[in-house]
Amino acid sequence: MVRCTQKARVNIDYHVELEGHWYSVPYGLVGKEVELRHTEACVEVFLAGRRVASHVRSQQRGRFTTQAEHMPASHRQHAEWTPSRVVQWAQSVGPACAQLVEELMKRRPHPQQGFRSALGIIRLADKEKYGTQRVEKACARALRHRAYSYKSVAAILQHHLEEADEAREQKGPLPEHQNVRGANYYH
Structure with missing residues (x-):
């Protein structure tokens, strides 16, 4: 030895x-x-x-x-929490929020290091802040863009980017127009 x-x-x-x-x-x-x-x-x-x-x-x-x-x-109080308990709290906001919180903790060397960010995201859903619907949409956008952080979700909400996705979906496909080349142009 x-x-x-x-x-x-x-x-x-x-x-x-x-x-x-x-x-x-x-x-x-x-x-x-x-x-x-x-x-x-x-x-x-x-x-x-x-x-x-x-x-x-x-x-x-x-x-x-x-x-x-x-x-x-x-810190001991936080040690009594488990990642699954925090994900369950995030589930109260919605499935995208829970998935984002899970990803956030998965990407840390120690899942507990993601608790502060996860709880911050969950707190954004307070009615005085942004509400559960907006936070859930912001989490879905963050997941699509692989932006797994509190700062990303907060920025999405601050700039109303979760609404931009919804507006784009409502517009539908591009209209037929002589300046739009289409898929066949590239073959």
Whole structure:
């Protein structure tokens, strides 16, 4: 069993990086330099010679290993939520909203990292903001354009782009006109 040692600085999200994987440490250590001691099976984190965290080693790059006791209380509340619970809330807006929220979380290294954006999209459906019908249409447009973010949905709503799709559908096909070439022109 070979034990390796290296220094790391605790990131603002209370994780340290080792070979592309992120391991949690107590959130009070944000900004501190710590020592990582690791083997093929285990990662230990030390501050001033005292062990502050221990994790089973993971070979998954771009992923997070997080222990609930390392989180601040406000983050622990979010940890009790599950991706399926958030998707279910989005379903109350509509199927396109639920699908967008699911895609949004799927594209994050850790689904919980998408909760804030997902909840923001759901909150846009408040009657004082945009209402469920507009948000559902905006989510459908965002899905068509593969724009899986809160900012995209908010911009669609702000500029009334979800209504532009509806207006285009109501117009129907282009009229016959001498300046319209048609499909046969390109054969």
